[in-house]
Amino acid sequence: MHAPATATTIDKDALRAKYAEERDKRLRAEGSSQYLRLEREFAELAADPYTPITPREPLTDHVTFAFIGGGFAGLVVGARLKQAGITDVRIVEKGGDFGGTWYWNRYPGAQCDTASMIYMPLLEETGHMPSEKYAHAPEIRNHCSRIGETFGLYDKALFHTEVTGLEWNEGDKLWTVRTNRGDAFAAKYVGMGTGPLHVAKLPGLPGIETFKGKAFHTSRWDYAYTGGNPEGAPMTGLADKRVAIIGTGATSVQAVPHLARDAKELYVFQRTPSSVDRRDNAPLDDDWFASVAEPGWQRKWQDNFAANLGAGFPAEDLVNDGWTDLAKRMRANLRTVPPSEWTPARMMAAFEDADYEKMEQIRRRAEELVNDPNTADDLKAWYRQLCKRPCFHDEYLQAFNRPGVKLIHTDGQGVSAITEKGVMANGTEYEVDCIIYASGFEISTDYVARAGFDAVGRDGRTLSEYWGGGMRTLHGLHINGFPNLFMVQPAQAANFIANVPHNIVDHADTIASVVSAAEQRGAQTVEPTAEAEQAWLDLLRTGPARAIGSTECTPGYYNNEGKGWGEDAPLFVGHPGGALAYFAHIDAWRKSGRFEGLEFT
Ligand code: NDP
Secondary structure, eight states: OOOOOOTTSSSSSHHHHHHHHHHHEEETGGGGGGGGESSSHHHHHHHOOSSOOOOOOOOEEEEEEEOOOOOOOHHHHHHHHHHHOOEEEEOOOOOSSSSSHHHHHHTTBBOOSHHEEEETTTHHHOOOSSBSSSHHHEEEEHHHHHHHTTOTTTTTTTTTTOOOEEEEETTOOOOOOOOTSEEEEEEEEEEEESSSSSEEEEEEEEGGGGGSSEEEEEGOHHHHHHOOOOOOOOGGTTTTTTTEOOOOOOHHHHHHHHHHHHHHHHHHHEESOOEEEOOOOBBBHHHHHHHOOTTTTHHHHHHHHHHHHHHOSSOOSOOOOOHHHHHHHHHHHHHOOOOOGHHHHHHHHHHHHHHHHHHHHHHHHHHHHHHHHHHHTOOOOOOOOOOOOOEESSSHHTTSSSEEEEEEETOOOOOOEEEEEEETTTEEEEOOEEEOOOOOOOOOSOOOHHTTTTOOGGGBBBBHEEEEEOOOBTTTTBBBTTEEEEEESSSSTTTGGGGGHHHHHHHHHHHHHHHHHHHHOOOSSSEOOOOHHHHHHHHHTTTTTSSSOOSOOOGGGTTTTTOOOGGGGGGGGOOOTTHHHHHHHHHHHHSSSSSSSSOOO
16 A cells, blocks of 8 residues: 655646646647537437337427427426426426436446435435435436426327427417427426536548448447446356447446446447546445434435535534545645735645645545556556546456456557448457447537537527537526526536536526416516616626646646637636525525526516
8 A cells, every 4th residue: 555645745837738648648639529429320329228218209399398309308397387387397308218318328337426415306306215325326317206206207208209490480489399209289388407417429530431340339339239227237148259448437437336247248448537536335334314304304415516616614524525525635735824814825835735735645546456567557547637527436446457358558549440340459359259338428519510409589689609609697597588488407506516406406496486486576577677687697707717627737628628618718607606605595586585686577
């Protein structure tokens, strides 16, 4: 065992230089355009392998509230609306059931990375107790169905349906929602919660269309080919197969231990290693749950987690995991400095020191768990922890000790081509029977391109035109010129990325109270004023820069593949006082009943 690395024993200049060198190897001029969508010649890879499509007639009716997207956002908004007495709610979802990312991602080992107690929404409302601290995907998908059933959201839902158009009609003060199933129905209010992880991408590799074996993306797992199931049963179909998995992000980290167990041979193609800290998953037992589950417990836990990731000094850490550990280290470091010296520069230095210590610990973990020293070295992540999505797993690194598993480290260059027979990397062709693309999702592309439609608001102005100079909202939710429309996403609000459902539940509370107020007042429209929107943006600009997404980081979707966010960077932020300040602000705003900044007509 090594002595623990501390800020004083770490050669920070050497580390900074190493991080910069590793980043530079990976910078690619093409940025996000290095990737391909699952369309045209790859459209087959996008097909839903889980649920057959049911034919139905197009709809031309009217609903009070239409929500685009049936993931956590649509489910939680739908639930809150129903609780508020708005019962005429239709969710439109491109998958064959509710779940969003949890509908599509059924790869073996899929599991939440944030503790179930704060991650799985509406646990109190549905009476569900998660079975583990980090629940696996089938349980989360079932929970989505549970929310849908508990709140009667299945009745009007449209599955396997993609919205293709959304237009505001000033005459009748209604939205027209058009879909790829020929629907053109009217809705008084519309919510948009299309999420960041629904457009799967492939690496744009030469020859990718020529491969003669089996290929699929991790979000379209083909159990008919691999055998096994999302619950983790052995994938007997792989027992005689040579399998390649391309990518080593959060998805691959969870899938690799299962592939390592079941495939005859497994090649893991790595461009950038993930930082893989300990997971420490554990079953949750009834007695423990009963001891915490007093009314309001989930919100209390969510707030406590947010407080532990914030700048304050909370008295307790209820979740107590890898996410809160980094913040705790930073606070411990700050405690050594008198409060009078807590300048922004000093805070950043404390953050950097805590980060170096944490990453040294994670790199040593690779040395301790991986038998072959070269493989262990290749699995070390050389960047600050929040440059890439932090990963947590107790079996990933050990998977490389299995005889059939080979890490193909490409030293930042990645796979160079796909051939008829397999994968080219480092000048070698690796012949395989199956290629699994763990290459992620479009996250850095613009909202309209990802959503697949461009909302047309008042006076025919489109959302892409309105946001041509950057995203503009009030509270991350309302958009001037787009009456009765609500966005459910974290930016320009709490922007709390470590537990996205916390943002969603809070937005759902706001939407339900605004819609209830509009209905009680007999209003036809509710819309933010241009002044309120501008004042909100002015407030956002007074805050610190984005905590993640620096161009000093190794490229990835956090920093737009190394290109940064340019002039948009100050717009992809949260409340200047942090996530809890936003939640407190919006809670008071809702409770006041005045809904300052909104106009009801
Ligand atoms: P990512 O975008 O994180 O990872 C894609 C991977 O593909 C990266 O390792 C990337 O390398 C690699 N890659 C791309 N092109 C090439 C190439 N030419 N050769 C070799 N490798 C290549 O996608 P994931 O699906 O892993 O995760 C996406 C997000 O989904 C996560 O960040 C997380 O937010 C979420 N997620 C959450 C989970 C949870 O909560 N439990 C579980 C899984 C995912 P490079 O890093 O060099 O770009």
